[in-house]
Amino acid sequence: MAARKAAEKPNVSGEDLQRYYREMLLVRRFEEKAGQLYGMGLIGGFCHLYIGQEAVVVGLAAAARDDDKQITSYRDHGHMLVAGMDPKGVMAELTGRKDGYSRGKGGSMHMFSHEKHFYGGHGIVGAQVPLGAGLAFADRYLGNDRVTFTYFGDGAANQGQVYETYNMARLWNLPVVFVIENNQYAMGTSTKRSTRSPSLWERGAAYGIKGEMVDGMDVLAVKAAGEKAVAACRAGDGPYILEMMTYRYRGHSMSDPAKYRSREEVQKMREERDPIDRVRELLVTGNHASDDDLKAIDKEIKAIVSEAADFARESPEPDAAELWTDVYA
Amino acid sequence: MATEILMPALSPTMEEGTLAKWLVKEGDSIESGQIIAEIETDKATMEFEAVDEGVVAKLLVAEGTEGVKVNTPIAVLADEGESPEDAASAARAPEADKADAGAEAAPKPQAEGATEAPAPARSESASDQAPVAAVATDWPDDTPTRSLTVREALREAMAEEMRRDDTVCLMGEEVGEYEGAYKISQGLLDEFGARRVVDTPITEMGFTGIAVGAAWGGLRPVVEFMTFNFSMQAMDQIVNSAAKTLYMSGGQVPCPIVFRGPNGAAARVAAQHSQCYAAWYSHVPGLKVVMPYTAADAKGLLKSAIRDQNPVVFLENEILYGRSFDVPEIDDYTVPIGKARLARKGDDVTIVSFGIGMTYAMEAADRLADDGIEAEVIDLRTIRPMDTDAILASVLKTNRLVTVEEGFPQNSVGNHITAVVMERAFDYLDAPVINLCGKDVPMPYAANLEKLALVTTDEVVEAVRKVTYR
Ligand SMILES: Cc1ncc(C[n+]2csc(CCOP(=O)(O)OP(=O)(O)O)c2C)c(N)n1
Ligand SMILES: [Mg+2]
Numbered sequence: 001m002a003a004r005k006a007a008e009k010p011n012v013s014g015e016d017l018q019r020y021y022r023e024m025l026l027v028r029r030f031e032e033k034a035g036q037l038y039g040m041g042l043i044g045g046f047c048h049l050y051i052g053q054e055a056v057v058v059g060l061a062a063a064a065r066d067d068d069k070q071i072t073s074y075r076d077h078g079h080m081l082v083a084g085m086d087p088k089g090v091m092a093e094l095t096g097r098k099d100g101y102s103r104g105k106g107g108s109m110h111m112f113s114h115e116k117h118f119y120g121g122h123g124i125v126g127a128q129v130p131l132g133a134g135l136a137f138a139d140r141y142l143g144n145d146r147v148t149f150t151y152f153g154d155g156a157a158n159q160g161q162v163y164e165t166y167n168m169a170r171l172w173n174l175p176v177v178f179v180i181e182n183n184q185y186a187m188g189t190s191t192k193r194s195t196r197s198p199s200l201w202e203r204g205a206a207y208g209i210k211g212e213m214v215d216g217m218d219v220l221a222v223k224a225a226g227e228k229a230v231a232a233c234r235a236g237d238g239p240y241i242l243e244m245m246t247y248r249y250r251g252h253s254m255s256d257p258a259k260y261r262s263r264e265e266v267q268k269m270r271e272e273r274d275p276i277d278r279v280r281e282l283l284v285t286g287n288h289a290s291d292d293d294l295k296a297i298d299k300e301i302k303a304i305v306s307e308a309a310d311f312a313r314e315s316p317e318p319d320a321a322e323l324w325t326d327v328y329a
Numbered sequence: 330m331a332t333e334i335l336m337p338a339l340s341p342t343m344e345e346g347t348l349a350k351w352l353v354k355e356g357d358s359i360e361s362g363q364i365i366a367e368i369e370t371d372k373a374t375m376e377f378e379a380v381d382e383g384v385v386a387k388l389l390v391a392e393g394t395e396g397v398k399v400n401t402p403i404a405v406l407a408d409e410g411e412s413p414e415d416a417a418s419a420a421r422a423p424e425a426d427k428a429d430a431g432a433e434a435a436p437k438p439q440a441e442g443a444t445e446a447p448a449p450a451r452s453e454s455a456s457d458q459a460p461v462a463a464v465a466t467d468w469p470d471d472t473p474t475r476s477l478t479v480r481e482a483l484r485e486a487m488a489e490e491m492r493r494d495d496t497v498c499l500m501g502e503e504v505g506e507y508e509g510a511y512k513i514s515q516g517l518l519d520e521f522g523a524r525r526v527v528d529t530p531i532t533e534m535g536f537t538g539i540a541v542g543a544a545w546g547g548l549r550p551v552v553e554f555m556t557f558n559f560s561m562q563a564m565d566q567i568v569n570s571a572a573k574t575l576y577m578s579g580g581q582v583p584c585p586i587v588f589r590g591p592n593g594a595a596a597r598v599a600a601q602h603s604q605c606y607a608a609w610y611s612h613v614p615g616l617k618v619v620m621p622y623t624a625a626d627a628k629g630l631l632k633s634a635i636r637d638q639n640p641v642v643f644l645e646n647e648i649l650y651g652r653s654f655d656v657p658e659i660d661d662y663t664v665p666i667g668k669a670r671l672a673r674k675g676d677d678v679t680i681v682s683f684g685i686g687m688t689y690a691m692e693a694a695d696r697l698a699d700d701g702i703e704a705e706v707i708d709l710r711t712i713r714p715m716d717t718d719a720i721l722a723s724v725l726k727t728n729r730l731v732t733v734e735e736g737f738p739q740n741s742v743g744n745h746i747t748a749v750v751m752e753r754a755f756d757y758l759d760a761p762v763i764n765l766c767g768k769d770v771p772m773p774y775a776a777n778l779e780k781l782a783l784v785t786t787d788e789v790v791e792a793v794r795k796v797t798y799r
Contacts, residue, residue: 039337044597107774123601255340
C-alpha cells in the first residue's frame with residue numbers, strides 16, 4: 001500500500017487528538033454493539049460494519065464545515081455518528097423502531113438526516129455517486145460555498161455511472177469531494193481481481209480531476225488531504241478525488257464467511273495499522289493523555305453506546321399506520 | 330455477573346445452526362474481537378467473534394451440535410474478578426432443543442393425472458376451443474424421486490447444461506471464487522474453470538451488455554444478478570438490446586441468454602432490496618419470464634431456459650433456496666416453458682400463484698379444506714408466455730378466481746390474468762376476481778411493518794371466503 005506516514009511530531013493539539021480518539025472509539029464500540037444485537041436477532045437483514053475504517057470519516061469531518069453535506073453507501077453507521085447524528089436514533093433505526101432516524105422504515109442501509117446534511121445510506125452500489133454530485137450541483141446553482149463529500153467503495157468505483165459523473169462534475173466544476181474508501185475488497189473480490197488500474201484515484205485524470213492517494217488508517221493524513229480537497233472545491237476548482245487506503249476488519253456484512261482472505265492478513269492489519277491505536281499512542285507519547293484519561297474516555301463511550309442499545313431495544317415498533325405514510329409528499 | 334454468549338444469527342434468514350467447532354476452551358481468557366467458534370449457517374461456515382472480554386467459565390453446547398436455535402446460550406464468560414466456577418453455576422442450563430426436523434415439508438401428494446376436460450361452454454363468450462387444463466405432475470407416477478433443495482436443483486441444472494454444451498457459460502458478481510453470494514454456483518468454478526465461470530466487477534450495465542453481445546456471437550450466457558434489484562442497473566440492455574433484436578433484425582439475430590438470480594423480498598432487507606420483477610419484465614415482448622416454486626421446476630425450467638433461443642428472465646427466491654422438494658430421477662429432466670402446473674385439485678375456487686406466492690396459496694388451500702372449501706391451485710411457473718388455457722380451464726369449473734403474488738398491485742400479473750378471464754370467460758364468473766399483491770408501498774424495514782407489507786396466508790383465506798360467499 002503506497003501510504004503516507006504520519007509526521008513524526010504531528011502539528012496537532014492534544015485537544016484535537018482527544019476528539020479524534022473519542023469519535024473513532026465511538027464508531028468502533030457502536031459497531032461492535034450493532035454486531036452483537038444482530039447476533040441476538042434484534043437487527044435484521046443486511047448490516048455492514050465500519051470497524052477498521054474509522055479514521056476516514058473522522059479525519060474528513062475534521063476538515064469539513066458543519067454545513068457541508070455527505071452521502072455514502074450502506075456502510076454508513078460511522079458517517080452518521082461523526083456527522084453528529086444521535087447514536088440512540090441510529091441504533092433505533094437498526095432495530096427498526098419508531099424512534100429511529102427513518103422511523104424504522106429504512107434500516108441500516110437507508111438512513112438520512114436533513115438536519116445534519118446526511119443524505120443516506122444507499123443500498124445500490126454506485127448510485128450515491130451521481131446523487132452526491134447532484135447535491136453539489138444544487139449548491140453551486142444556489143451560489144453558496146458548501147462542499148459535498150461523496151463516499152463510495154473500491155467495488156463501486158467500477159460502476160459506469162461513476163465516470164459519467166466524473167465527466168460532468170469536472171465539466172461544471174462541482175464542489176464535490178469524491179472519497180473512495182478503498183478497503184481492498186468488494187465483498188469477496190479483491191481490487192486485484194476487479195481491475196488492472198494501478199490505482200483508482202488516477203482514473204480521474206482522464207476527466208481532468210485532481211486527486212491523491214491517502215493513508216486512510218492515519219486520521220491526521222486524512223485530515224490534511226481533506227483540507228486540500230475542500231479548499232479546491234470552495235475555490236471553484238472542484239471536484240477532487242481522495243482514494244483512502246483502508247481496511248475492514250469484519251466480514252462484508254454479517255453473513256460473509258470471509259474465505260477470500262486469511263485470518264493472518266486481518267490480524268496483521270489490526271495489530272500494525274489500527275487507526276485508533278495510532279492516535280492512542282500519539283496521545284500517550286505526546287503526554288496529551290494519561291492512562292486514566294484514556295480509561296475515562298473508554299468508559300464514557302461505553303456508556304453512550306449501551307445507552308443507545310437500551311434505547312433501541314426499548315423504543316416501540318412503528319405504529320401499523322406508518323406502513324402507508326411517506327409514500328408521497 | 331456472568332455474561333452469557335448466545336448463539337448468533339449470522340445471516341438474514343438463519344434461525345438455527347450447527348456449532349461446528351470451538352476455538353477456545355474452558356479457562357481461556359478471551360478478548361473482544363477474538364474468533365471463538367465456527368458456526369455453520371444455512372449458507373456457509375462462519376467465524377464467530379467475541380464481543381465481551383473475560384474468561385470462558387463454561388461451554389454449554391458441545392461442538393458438532395446441530396440445530397442450535399439462535400439466542401440459545403452457548404457459553405458463559407466470567408467477568409473481571411469473578412471466579413469461573415461461580416459464573417458457570419450462575420448460568421442457566423441450555424434448554425433442550427426440540428429439533429424441528431424438516432421445517433418445510435415437501436408439497437402434499439397431488440391427485441394423479443390431469444384434470445378432466447373443461448365443462449362445456451356456458452355461452453359463446455368462452456373461448457372457441459376448450460382450454461387445455463394444467464398438468465398435475467410432469468413425470469410418470471412410478472418415477473423414483475429424491476429430495477433436493479431449490480439451491481441444489483438450480484446448481485444441478487447449470488452443471489448439467491454446462492456439461493452438455495460448451496457454449497453455456499456463467500457470468501456475474503461473486504459467481505466464481507466466492508461460489509455465489511447465495512451459493513448457487515458452488516463447485517462450478519472448480520468443475521468448469523475460469524473460462525466458463527466468469528467473475529465480473531460490480532458493473533451490471535456493462536457485463537449484461539457484454540453477455541448479450543456474447544449471445545449474439547454464438548454463446549449461451551447465463552447472467553447471475555446477485556439479486557434482481559441490481560438488474561435495474563442493466564435494464565436497458567435486457568429490454569432494449571436482448572428482447573428486441575430478433576424483431577429489429579427481421580429474425581436474423583436471436584439472443585439465447587438467461588438472466589437469473591433471487592427476486593422479491595428476502596428478510597428485512599428493506600425497500601431497495603425487496604422487489605418482485607415478475608410484472609415488470611413480463612410487460613416486454615421478446616422476453617420470456619419464468620418464476621419457479623418447487624425444486625423440480627427450478628431444475629427443469631432452468632435447463633429449458635438455457636436451451637431456449639430467446640432471452641429468459643428467470644426469477645428465483647432467496648427464502649425458497651433452502652426448501653426441499655421431490656425431484657424426479659430422470660436423466661436430462663426438463664420442464665417446458667409456458668406450461669402451468671396443477672398443484673392441487675378442487676372445485677370451489679381457483680387460486681393462481683407463482684414463486685413464493687405458492688407457499689401462501691397452498692397453506693390457504695389446506696386451511697380452507699378443513700372447512701370444506703376445496704380450492705384448485707395453479708402454479709403458473711411461467712409468467713410470459715402465460716398458460717392462460719390452464720387458468721381458463723380451471724375457472725370454467727370453479728367460477729371463482731383469486732390471484733396471489735408478492736409484487737406491487739398496480740399493473741400486477743394478477744391484473745393481467747383478470748383481464749384475460751374477463752374477456753374470455755366473463756359469463757363463467759360467479760364473483761369478482763380478487764388480486765392479492767404486496768401492499769402499495771416500498772418495502773419497510775421494521776419487522777412489524779414488513780409483515781404487514783407482504784401478502785399472507787390469512788389474506789388468501791379471507792379472499793377465498795369472499796369469492797365463495799362462505
Ligand atoms: C448495483 C449493485 N450491485 C451489487 C450489489 C451487491 N453488493 C452490495 S455491497 C457490494 C460490494 C461493494 O464493495 P465496495 O464498493 O468496495 O464497498 P465496501 O462494501 O467495501 O464498503 C456488492 C457487490 C448492490 N448492492 N448493488
Ligand atoms: Mg470495498
